[in-house]
Structure formats: C-alpha cells, structure tokens
Amino acid sequence: MHEIERNFKFLLVEIERQIEGTIAVLEHRDEKAIAKIEARDDYIDNLKSVIENACFATLHGETRPSAPEVARIRAFHIIGSNLERVGDHAVNVVRQTRHYDDPECVKRYAYKPFFQEIRNALAWMPKAVLERDMATALKICRCELHLDRLYKQEFDRIRDELRSGFGTGDLLTTLFIFRYLERMGDALLNVGEAAIFGITGDKFKIRQFTALSDILAESGHENPLSDLEFESIWGTRSGCRIGRVLERGGEDDCHKEVIFKDGDSAKLRQEADNFARWEALMPGLAPRLEAFREGKKTSSMLIELLPGQTIQDLALSSDLDLLGRALAAQCRTAKALWDKTLTATPVAAGSIRQLRARLPEVLTVHPGFRLKRRTIGSFVLPSLDELLTAAAAAEKPLAAPYSVLIHGDYNTNNILYDQTEDRIHYIDLHRSTETDLVQDVSVYMVSNFRLPVFDKARRRVLSSVILEFYRFAAAYAAENGDTTFDIRLALGLGRSLITSTRFELSERFSKLMFHRGIFLLERVVGHTGDPAAFRLPLSALCY
Known part of the structure; x- marks a missing residue:
C-alpha cells in the first residue's frame, strides 16, 4: 500500500504542474511551454501504469488483503486513471490554442474560475484520499457541479456570439477549451466518488x-x-x-x-x-x-429490515426440515391473503401481452430465439410471432372467475421466512395489484426452475418446491370454482420461462427454458376441447 500511496502523491504533483502550465499557456501562448506539457504526458501515463500494476500486485500478493483494504486498492486504481484523464484534458486544452487566429480571444471569457475549482479539488485530494476524510471527498465531488454551471454560462454566451457570424473559428476553439475543462470535472467527480468508496467500502454515486x-x-x-x-x-x-x-x-x-x-x-x-x-x-x-x-x-x-431467510436460500440449503416449515408457512400466508382479498370479479392476467412487451429484450440477448416458420413434410411449425398470436387468441376467453391481491414479483428471493416466529414476510412490493393469482403462481414456480443449479439432489429439491406450491394453488382454485386454472397457468409459465432467458447467458440452460416455454404455449394452442379439461404437463417444470 505504501508504494501505491507514494506514486499517487507523485501523480498528483504532476497533474498540478500540468494545470499550472495550462493556465500559463492560456495567459501567453508559448510553443515551448506547450511542448513541455505534451512531453510530461508520457510520464503521467507511466505513473498511472505504475499505480495500476501496484494495485493488482497487492490484490494478488501472498498476503490476502481484507475487504476494506481491497476497497482502498480499487479506489486508488480508479483515482489514478481519472487523474491521468485530467492530465490528458490539460494537454488537449493547450493544443487547442494552436488553432487561434487571435490568441487573446480566450481572455475575453471567464476561464479562471474553472481553474480555481480544479486547483481546489487537487489540493483537497491528499486529505480525502490519504486521510480518508469524508467531508473533503464530498467537496471534490461537488466541484463537478460547479464546473458544469460555469460551462453552461460560457456555452450560452459563445452560442449567442456565434450567431453574429464573426470570428467563428476562434469562438469554436474557445468552446472546445471550455468543454475540456468541463470534462475535467467529470474525472474529478470520479475521483471523489472513488475516495468515498475507499472510506465506506461501497460504491456510491454522489447523488x-x-x-x-x-x-x-x-x-x-x-x-x-x-x-x-x-x-x-x-x-x-x-x-x-x-x-x-x-x-x-x-x-x-x-x-x-x-x-x-x-x-x-x-x-x-x-x-x-x-x-x-x-x-x-x-x-x-x-x-x-x-x-x-x-x-x-x-x-x-x-x-x-425484516428477519428471516429467503425461500430461495432455504431451497438451496441442506436443511429440508426448515424448508418444509417455511413452505407450510408460505402456503398458509398465501391462502390467508387470497381469502381476505378475493373478489368475485372476472379478471384477465394478460400473460401473452406481458410476453410480447419483454420479447425485444429476450431477442437482444438471444437473437436465435426468433423462430421462423418451418415445415416437416405436411406438418407446419409456426413462427414465434404466429405462435404468440394463436396463444393470445386462446387466452382471450380465459378470464379468471375472481381476483385477489397478489405480490406482483413473487420470486423466491422476495419471500422471507422467520423461523423464530414461524411466519412469512414479503418484500419488494411495488408491483402488487388485484389480478389473477396465476400471475404470482407462475412467477414463483419459474423463479425456482430458472436457478442455475444442476446437481441432481438440489434440482430434486427445487422440483419438489415447484410441485408443492402448484398442488396448493390448484387446490385453492378448485375450492373456489376456478375450472380454467391449469390452462391459464400454462400460459403464465410459458411467459415466465421465455422472459427469464433474458437474464441467462448460458446457451444450454436458456435454450432449455425457452423451448419448455414454447412447449407449454403449443400445448395451450393445440388444446381443442373444453378449457377446463386441460391438464398442465408438470414434467415441463421438473429438470
């Protein structure tokens, strides 16, 4: 760490020299001074590389650094890169002066307040970075706001003067100089936020x-x-x-x-x-x-902060007894909620509409899922769009006979089990609304299926969690005269399986989820009898 801090000090001194040299060039353009600033840029690049190499060497050294030390090392890496960026912008500023017809043009504008902000930020860095002073780190961050405000003032003035049509070349050169000074503010903001990261151990945007x-x-x-x-x-x-x-x-x-x-x-x-x-x-x-x-x-x-473990964590643990108690509590809670909010108002979940809304994201990650129409002899396999059109038509008459209040994002990591109180807690409730309960049921089942866990024992546990909740929900639907539960659930599961692939980069596993989703939609579309006679092929949810 000592070597990193020492080279940070050297780098900071060089950046301060570059800023002072840049001010001198703007006051009086001197080609030798410009060349000197350009030459020092290579030394600054080397210092940045030395800091970078020292950071990686410390991270991967014989002694494993603690979490706070790792945060500090990462912070120094970010700070070094952004200080080097400030130096690059200083070089760009002095190079712009070569384009002036009238080198005195820049003096008509308020460039000195920009440099005062930059000087202040550089002067505060030892206290913020080495002494880990939070208030000083925040002051560095706020310099970016001040530089943005200064840039806006000069930008508006130059824009108005450009309309006159006179001296446009020099005006544009001046605007480019101010733009580089404003970009220094962006780099200084990164330095301030990195200093906060080094202090807190967590990355924060200043906002x-x-x-x-x-x-x-x-x-x-x-x-x-x-x-x-x-x-x-x-x-x-x-x-x-x-x-x-x-x-x-x-x-x-x-x-x-x-x-x-x-x-x-x-x-x-x-x-x-x-x-x-x-x-x-x-x-x-x-x-x-x-x-x-x-x-x-x-x-x-x-x-x-609610106590407990998520159902997801429990399903992946080896404590099957605790998982069993959690699932029993979950079913009790879901039943109590549904009983309390059940309204005899038919409602449509709109699974295919939701699927179509998220399909562009799926196809961006997996362009190969854009199925085209195919024929095998006289047998026609529809395109993805044709299948969704047919599924939407099949879904249209399938309204649930009642609505309940649902969680809205009923993934297993949004359900907590408090074993001390033997009770369930729900978190992340911004999507909760009254609708068809198959929305929550399908999301819950697929949130278990899509976990990238492939050893047989754990997959068996996940499959049992899926089946247990299905049996509970199906029994509840039957008790309340819901005869089309299975076919609506198949549509919801198809939606969730297909849309979940946008979060899965494994080609094998994403294809498996996608094709099982397609299979369920095809089963719904191919069902020609009474919707109440449809039976969900549960094997599609076991892997």
Missing part, C-alpha cells in the same frame, strides 16, 4: 450518497455516516440501488439495521403506497416504511 445522508438525517439517525456500515444487496433486477445500513453504537451499544433503497420515483412512490396498504391488510407481512424522500426523477426510502 445516492447525498440521498442516503439526507434521508438518514430526516428520519432521526443522528450518527455521522462514518459510524454507519453500508452493505449493497446485489442481484436485484429492479434498477434500484438497495443496501443494508447498520447504525453502530448508541445506548448499550445497540445496533439498528434498515434497508436503503434509491431509484425511480414512480416505482418507489408506488411501493411506498403499497406498504401502507399491506400494513392495514395484514400487519407485519410487509416491512414498515421508516422514511420516504421524494424527488422529481429519483426518490429514496428507508425500510424496516
């Missing part, structure tokens, strides 16, 4: 970090961020930033954990509204919303 800081303050968490631990929860496909926040200390050294979520405002607002609805309906099933901070495009929330 996300500010959102976390603000919402914690608003919700009464008085500890500074340095006294908090943040652990990202990866694997989510929602597009939201999700992490576990642990507040250390306090009375009796107690710990409080919450979930921080940051993302699209409309999605989070819907989820926040749903929390209140679920709490009124079945208290304790959904997490409690502790704080919500709404913005125009993005919002953030703090959510109660």
Whole structure:
C-alpha cells in the first residue's frame, strides 16, 4: 500500500504542474511551454501504469488483503486513471490554442474560475484520499457541479456570439477549451466518488450518497455516516440501488439495521403506497416504511429490515426440515391473503401481452430465439410471432372467475421466512395489484426452475418446491370454482420461462427454458376441447 500511496502523491504533483502550465499557456501562448506539457504526458501515463500494476500486485500478493483494504486498492486504481484523464484534458486544452487566429480571444471569457475549482479539488485530494476524510471527498465531488454551471454560462454566451457570424473559428476553439475543462470535472467527480468508496467500502454515486445522508438525517439517525456500515444487496433486477445500513453504537451499544433503497420515483412512490396498504391488510407481512424522500426523477426510502431467510436460500440449503416449515408457512400466508382479498370479479392476467412487451429484450440477448416458420413434410411449425398470436387468441376467453391481491414479483428471493416466529414476510412490493393469482403462481414456480443449479439432489429439491406450491394453488382454485386454472397457468409459465432467458447467458440452460416455454404455449394452442379439461404437463417444470 505504501508504494501505491507514494506514486499517487507523485501523480498528483504532476497533474498540478500540468494545470499550472495550462493556465500559463492560456495567459501567453508559448510553443515551448506547450511542448513541455505534451512531453510530461508520457510520464503521467507511466505513473498511472505504475499505480495500476501496484494495485493488482497487492490484490494478488501472498498476503490476502481484507475487504476494506481491497476497497482502498480499487479506489486508488480508479483515482489514478481519472487523474491521468485530467492530465490528458490539460494537454488537449493547450493544443487547442494552436488553432487561434487571435490568441487573446480566450481572455475575453471567464476561464479562471474553472481553474480555481480544479486547483481546489487537487489540493483537497491528499486529505480525502490519504486521510480518508469524508467531508473533503464530498467537496471534490461537488466541484463537478460547479464546473458544469460555469460551462453552461460560457456555452450560452459563445452560442449567442456565434450567431453574429464573426470570428467563428476562434469562438469554436474557445468552446472546445471550455468543454475540456468541463470534462475535467467529470474525472474529478470520479475521483471523489472513488475516495468515498475507499472510506465506506461501497460504491456510491454522489447523488445516492447525498440521498442516503439526507434521508438518514430526516428520519432521526443522528450518527455521522462514518459510524454507519453500508452493505449493497446485489442481484436485484429492479434498477434500484438497495443496501443494508447498520447504525453502530448508541445506548448499550445497540445496533439498528434498515434497508436503503434509491431509484425511480414512480416505482418507489408506488411501493411506498403499497406498504401502507399491506400494513392495514395484514400487519407485519410487509416491512414498515421508516422514511420516504421524494424527488422529481429519483426518490429514496428507508425500510424496516425484516428477519428471516429467503425461500430461495432455504431451497438451496441442506436443511429440508426448515424448508418444509417455511413452505407450510408460505402456503398458509398465501391462502390467508387470497381469502381476505378475493373478489368475485372476472379478471384477465394478460400473460401473452406481458410476453410480447419483454420479447425485444429476450431477442437482444438471444437473437436465435426468433423462430421462423418451418415445415416437416405436411406438418407446419409456426413462427414465434404466429405462435404468440394463436396463444393470445386462446387466452382471450380465459378470464379468471375472481381476483385477489397478489405480490406482483413473487420470486423466491422476495419471500422471507422467520423461523423464530414461524411466519412469512414479503418484500419488494411495488408491483402488487388485484389480478389473477396465476400471475404470482407462475412467477414463483419459474423463479425456482430458472436457478442455475444442476446437481441432481438440489434440482430434486427445487422440483419438489415447484410441485408443492402448484398442488396448493390448484387446490385453492378448485375450492373456489376456478375450472380454467391449469390452462391459464400454462400460459403464465410459458411467459415466465421465455422472459427469464433474458437474464441467462448460458446457451444450454436458456435454450432449455425457452423451448419448455414454447412447449407449454403449443400445448395451450393445440388444446381443442373444453378449457377446463386441460391438464398442465408438470414434467415441463421438473429438470
């Protein structure tokens, strides 16, 4: 680590020299000074490479670094690359001065405030990076906002002057110079965010970090961020930033954990509204919303961290007794929810419509799934589009005789089992709505099937989880006079199997899921009798 820090200091000194040299060239264009700045660029590149090599050597050395050390090493790598980028932009600025007809042109514009911001950011780096000072790292990040504002002012002025038609060459050269200065701000932002990463051990965009800081303050968490631990929860496909926040200390050294979520405002607002609805309906099933901070495009929330393990984790564990208790609790909870919200209003799930909406993403990842019409003798195999058209026609008269409140994203990693209380909790509820229960049933079954686990023992467990929940849901449907449950479920399973392939890059496994989805749709389309007589081919869901 000492070698990395030492070369970081050398690199920082060289970048500061480049910035001072660039200011001097703008004050008085001098070809020798430009050549000197260009020559130093190679030394800067070498220093960046030395830091990069030292980072990788430390990561893969004989002594395995701890997680905080790994974060610091990765931060230095990012910082070195972005400081080198600042140096590159300095070279580009001085090269632009060669294009001036009137070298004094740039002096008519406010370029000095740009350099003052850049100087400040560079001066703050030792404290932010080496002393790991959070407040200073944030100040570096904010320089990018200030540079953006300065650039907008000069851009607007030059754009207006270009309309006159006079001195357009020099005006464009000046605009390019300001553009390079603005891009230095982007690199400085990356440096500041990398410094935060080195301090916290987790990658934050400055907007996300500010959102976390603000919402914690608003919700009464008085500890500074340095006294908090943040652990990202990866694997989510929602597009939201999700992490576990642990507040250390306090009375009796107690710990409080919450979930921080940051993302699209409309999605989070819907989820926040749903929390209140679920709490009124079945208290304790959904997490409690502790704080919500709404913005125009993005919002953030703090959510109660619920105890328990996900059904997915339990299905992949070796504790079959615990899994059995969890599945029993899950079925009890689903039945209680469905009983409480059942409304005798026919409703259509729209499985084929949902499939068509996600098909472009599937075909982007797997272009070979765009099936064409084929003939084998007199037998015709329809194209994918023809099959979906026929499936949509078959689905049209198949409305469920009742609606229930569904989770909306009923994957096994969104269902928690608390073994202490022997109860289920639901998380990630932004899609919950009243509709056909086959929506949740099909998503749940396929969320087990699509797990890339291939040893026979674990696959048998996953298959048993799928079949147990199917039997429970089918029995519930029969009790409530739902005669077309199987055929609607086949459509939902076909949809989920096909759309899940967009998250699976294994050609073999994605093809297996796709063709089983196609098989189920073909079975529905080929069924000519009473829809109530259709029987779901359960073997398609066992692998």
